[in-house]
Amino acid sequence: MKYCLMVLLWFSAMALAAEERDAVFGHWASEGSILEIAEVDGQLQARIVALLNPLYTTHEKTGEQGAVRVDANNPDAALRTRPILGINLLADYAFKDGKWQGRIYDPESGKTYKSQMSTGDDGTLRMRGYIGVPMLGRTAVFQPVTSCSGNIPKMLALAELPSTCSA
16 A cells, blocks of 8 residues: 555656646747747757747837848857747756756847746746846746737737637
8 A cells, every 4th residue: 555655646746747847838928929839859949939020110220120030139140140030049958856947048138048947826937047046037927828918919910820819
């Protein structure tokens, strides 16, 4: 009986860890972008699949009005002309200690930070970028696209992504 209980607890713990590990997969939205998080060839990726403003506007200093938004702040000059849409923001991500950890690229600054990612009890995705230790960083919070809140319906339509949001 004692061994059965231990085996049952072990399987429960493994199922919970797998659930926590997989909880980040899917589409997540900020006010201005939608990310698709998936595991590809054993690597976690977070690709930008939609932008609220995929083209440069008249009031921006970088980029010609109407041109596709590019990775203009990348420290690698060869990458500065690649479109923001489609960029994978993650590198060296692994699931450790109940959360995903690795490095994240910020196309707005062109900098790469250490990073942690997990889902919150409220159903959001929390991505923390930091220098040195997690205390010295910033957390970005993403909503599941199924929440259909804020700019999500508009970004889904612009990117021609499937939506469960009503018009």
